Amino acid sequence: MKPDGSQIILATALLAADLGTSQSCPDYSSHSKARHEPFSPGKHALSYARPIPACRTFNSSTIESLVANMSDVIADPDLHRLFENTYPNTLDTAIRWRGFAANNPEEELTFVITGDIDAMWLRDSANQMQSYLPVLEPDDGVDSIASLYRGVINLQARYLLTAPYCNSFQPPVESGIPPADNPGANKDTVVPGYDPAKVFECKYELDSLAAFLRVSVDYYEATHDAAFFGRFQWVSAVQAVLATARAMMRPTYGEDGAVLDSPYTFERQTTRATETLANDGLGSPVARDTGLIRSAFRPSDDSTIFQFLIPANMMFAQSLAEAVFIVQELGEGAPQGLADEMRTLSRQLREAITRFGIVPVVSGNGTAVETVYAYEVDGYGGAVLMDDANVPSLLAAPFMGYLAATDPVYQRTRARILSAKANPYFMTGPQINAVGGPHAGPGMAWPMASIVRILTSDDDEEIVGVLREILSTTDGLGLIHESVNSFDASRWTRQWFSWANGLFGQMILDLRFRKPHILQQSFQ
Ligand SMILES: *[C@@H]1O[C@H](CO)[C@@H](O)[C@H](O)[C@H]1NC(C)=O
Ligand SMILES: *[C@@H]1O[C@H](CO)[C@@H](O)[C@H](O)[C@H]1NC(C)=O
Numbered sequence: 409m410k411p412d413g414s415q416i417i418l419a420t421a422l423l424a425a426d427l428g429t430s431q432s433c434p435d436y437s438s439h440s441k442a443r444h445e446p447f448s449p450g451k452h453a454l455s456y457a458r459p460i461p462a463c464r465t466f467n468s469s470t471i472e473s474l475v476a477n478m479s480d481v482i483a484d485p486d487l488h489r490l491f492e493n494t495y496p497n498t499l500d501t502a503i504r505w506r507g508f509a510a511n512n513p514e515e516e517l518t519f520v521i522t523g524d525i526d527a528m529w530l531r532d533s534a535n536q537m538q539s540y541l542p543v544l545e546p547d548d549g550v551d552s553i554a555s556l557y558r559g560v561i562n563l564q565a566r567y568l569l570t571a572p573y574c575n576s577f578q579p580p581v582e583s584g585i586p587p588a589d590n591p592g593a594n595k596d597t598v599v600p601g602y603d604p605a606k607v608f609e610c611k612y613e614l615d616s617l618a619a620f621l622r623v624s625v626d627y628y629e630a631t632h633d634a635a636f637f638g639r640f641q642w643v644s645a646v647q648a649v650l651a652t653a654r655a656m657m658r659p660t661y662g663e664d665g666a667v668l669d670s671p672y673t674f675e676r677q678t679t680r681a682t683e684t685l686a687n688d689g690l691g692s693p694v695a696r697d698t699g700l701i702r703s704a705f706r707p708s709d710d711s712t713i714f715q716f717l718i719p720a721n722m723m724f725a726q727s728l729a730e731a732v733f734i735v736q737e738l739g740e741g742a743p744q745g746l747a748d749e750m751r752t753l754s755r756q757l758r759e760a761i762t763r764f765g766i767v768p769v770v771s772g773n774g775t776a777v778e779t780v781y782a783y784e785v786d787g788y789g790g791a792v793l794m795d796d797a798n799v800p801s802l803l804a805a806p807f808m809g810y811l812a813a814t815d816p817v818y819q820r821t822r823a824r825i826l827s828a829k830a831n832p833y834f835m836t837g838p839q840i841n842a843v844g845g846p847h848a849g850p851g852m853a854w855p856m857a858s859i860v861r862i863l864t865s866d867d868d869e870e871i872v873g874v875l876r877e878i879l880s881t882t883d884g885l886g887l888i889h890e891s892v893n894s895f896d897a898s899r900w901t902r903q904w905f906s907w908a909n910g911l912f913g914q915m916i917l918d919l920r921f922r923k924p925h926i927l928q929q930s931f932q
């Protein structure tokens with residue numbers, strides 16, 4: 409979402425009040441908007457954007473050593489600076505509070521803010537953690553990356569048990585941090601209702617549910633610490649996720665044609681069409697018996713046009729299938745039948761995505777027909793042919809592990825996503841060419857989509873070209889912005905977007921193994 413001025417000011421006040429070293433630490437919302445010396449010794453002269461050590465919100469010697477080691481791996485001084493600034497950004501700036509649950513002194517909690525908005529998103533925090541997956545190791549230490557992960561998983565479980573339809577949450581009471589005001593959401597009418605002291609915003613997004621499974625699977629696959637998942641509220645939270653997903657499979661009409669009650673409706677007083685739902689909060693009708701799960705909003709926090717959002721269904725199917733292994737490891741610690749239920753739902757979802765999510769399009773000269781993945785469908789034959797920059801996206805399908813990048817339907821879909829002729833939200837221009845979306849609007853390309861393009865490409869020329877565009881469009885600030893005008897890189901949104909920063913670092917670490925020669929290249 410786009411913070412308005414009042415939210416930024418509020419975040420500033422709260423941060424200053426809470427950080428121990430508050431007096432001398434600048435608010436990062438302002439710090440990240442100014443250039444700081446020493447500049448990188450290349451033609452982009454990028455700012456040094458990290459806060460001074462005393463003002464960082466988490467210290468990790470592993471990350472420090474990795475950042476230092478990467479100076480040998482990355483030859484270009486500007487590219488190394490961009491990595492150095494971005495990769496630690498969540499640890500440097502967004503670990504807002506860590507502690508233990510009031511009712512269980514063993515239960516770690518980590519409150520991770522998205523950056524310039526003082527709230528924790530399920531999606532962002534799962535992704536913010538994922539950037540540190542390459543350095544995640546089994547570790548009981550309270551100052552480890554593993555501890556941060558456990559704290560995020562525990563807090564997400566609590567959030568999902570509190571308000572499973574919501575996307576963004578307030579600090580846990582144990583932190584003593586007062587809940588943030590969200591002027592944009594104050595007049596929302598949402599079913600089911602929620603407590604604004606606990607919830608920052610309540611947009612139901614299927615990928616938020618998938619994010620909880622994803623961060624859990626990431627932790628489990630790196631540590632094999634199955635016991636952790638039996639200790640606190642994880643199993644109950646998985647059951648809440650499944651119950652919510654099943655409820656959101658309900659179609660608009662019953663067999664007799666009567667309109668069914670929707671478990672979720674959302675209305676906002678707004679001038680932006682993408683901030684509210686059609687049909688008095690219900691959204692556009694969806695057909696019966698598709699096997700797909702609805703999503704009222706996209707990962708951009710914009711409303712869907714058709715509620716069967718295919719990338720979110722892909723991510724949910726994939727994360728669910730991988731989470732089965734955790735449940736199996738729990739043995740008697742998990743309810744009987746839970747693993748089977750998850751496995752079956754995942755398989756049925758994949759079938760539904762193939763059946764309803766792959767659609768014919770007329771291409772080229774108007775006579776040839778080919779099949780591609782739609783971004784959204786309604787099950788009646790309606791399809792939205794586009795991609796949106798946020799993850800999950802169609803572009804990211806191989807990155808999410810849903811399919812192989814060589815999959816022919818994916819390859820055809822990808823070619824259209826990366827074409828201004830076929831994707832209404834592909835931005836082109838002299839500065840940067842990338843997928844955007846309605847959230848920041850036409851003209852605004854999203855570097856996050858450029859990063860995903862690199863992560864899903866094996867083509868050196870494509871990777872180098874896209875990397876060059878990312879590197880040259882930070883407006884000298886050396887951070888990854890949410891969106892950048894494709895004709896004028898001095899026009900951008902969100903100076904402090906920790907997830908996008910982490911994703912850039914994650915992509916560089918991926919290239920280190922996959923394409924080390926590219927990192928040895930000059931970008932001057
Ligand atoms: C991180 O380390 C610095 C010293 O290098 C210290 O001043 C700061 O308080 C530490 N931050 C945290 C969150 O422990
Ligand atoms: C950095 O390099 C040193 C020396 O080769 C090595 O011992 C250390 O493990 C590396 N750190 C990381 C995080 O890879």
Ligand SMILES: *[C@@H]1O[C@H](CO)[C@@H](O)[C@H](O)[C@H]1NC(C)=O
Nearest residue numbers: 771772773774775776777778
């Ligand atoms: C249209 O393009 C397809 C391949 O893209 C080709 O097979 C077909 O012959 C073309 N039709 C005409 C009328 O040019």
